[in-house]
Amino acid sequence: MSRFIPLTFAALLLASCATEPLTRDTGLATPTAFKAPVTSETTAPPLAKKTGAWWLIFSDPVLDDLQARAMTRNTDLEIAAARLQQSRAFVRQARAVQLPQVNAGLQSSRGSDGGPKASTVHALGVDLDYEVDLFGRLSKATGAAKLDAEASAELYRGAQLLVSAQVAETYFALRAIDEDRAIVxxxxxxxxxxxxxxxxxxxxxxxxxxxxxxxxxxxxxxxxELKALDRQRAQIENALAVLVGDIASTFTVQASVWDAQSWSHAVPLIPAGLPSELLERRPDVIAAEKTMQAAQKRVGIAKAAWFPRLALTASGGGASNELGDLFEDAARSWSLTGILAQAIFDGGQRKAATELAEGDLAVAFAQYRQSVLVAFADVENQLSDIDGLAGEAKTQGEALTAAQRALDLSQSRYRHGYVSQLEVLDAQRSYLRLRRQDLSVRAQQYQATVRLIRALGGDWKA
Structure with missing residues (x-):
């Protein structure tokens, strides 16, 4: 045992050279506030922790049912869930490699050494193999697999958020088509x-x-125009069927006008919160960060290949002509072996593996930085849309009121013979156009709110 002490001490000294690099700074300063106007009012209550069911703020049973079906039957979510299951299996596999590997076998053979009589030999053996993780190669592999699993979990959450947002946006588009058909x-x-x-x-x-x-x-x-709207509604309904995992031929959503919905009286106001909170909520940003950290550990794994490996092997068993004598002292044998191996020449494989791992790390770092940039731009776009649509809705409402008044006056003048029917038709066309535009803006407001919720990571604080 004393011979192993100097070797172990030297290995521990070298282990520090095989550690992965620290996380690099993205060079991006988190802003103190969003550039786009942010409302100081809040009409949407904060979500219950870890529910993720943000669509409940609309209090729409039909939307709730569609979301529930999508969360259990959407094919994109099934794929993401399967990948998450795979990544968790990789973690268990990596952990198993760190444990001793034990194998047992029973062998029986019959033969002759040239004499007239044949003999039978029974052998029972147990082998144990264990690699001492001197430089953290195995633990880093487990850590990298665990980070990959955490990234897959965030990607699954991100897929859930994306699908739920697509369902809500499509549902609001469907309700807008229903109202548009009613107007026309x-x-x-x-x-x-x-x-x-x-x-x-x-x-x-x-x-x-x-x-x-x-x-x-x-x-x-x-x-x-009415027939065109019927065609558009069928296409939107079919798209919704795909999202909830149903066959379009058997999927229907009963038509219902806009003003009949419980949420139609006001668009929920969602607080954007602090920009620093965004990076803690966005699934794609968190997943990119986990992937970068896993790439860092794999650099450490590649560097650990430059150092020796220490493997311990133990075996024991017995051999006898009779099965009953296998456990007798005379039949027993055992051995314990320690092997310290170091590659001397590999044709540059280890160097190439290290450069490949460092390249993967550079890619992961750039992708993480990109995810941060995209996250802030996404929120800014949605905040800008919400602010712009609020002003547009106000102006559109004023124009619609004026068009209604113009139509009333034209009809009155026509009844008294002051104007021709052409003026009435012009007023009717203008009023119809503005009613549909007003509806379009209102629908866009709800869809922009959904996109803001998605951009914020599906959560907010009051």
């Missing part, structure tokens, strides 16, 4: 009633044929 259908009904009245007046000789033709044109074009 309402206008079409009004055009058809006006056309009936105008045809009777034309038959009575009160109006010219041109008035009838103009109204027929409006009816036909509006019917075409």
């Amino acid at each position: 259908n309402e206008t079409l009904t009004a055009y058809r009633e006006t056309l009936k009245v105008t045809q009777r007046r034309y038959e009575a000789g009160d109006v010219a044929e041109l008035d009838v033709v103009r109204l027929q044109t409006e009816v036909s074009s509006t019917e075409a």
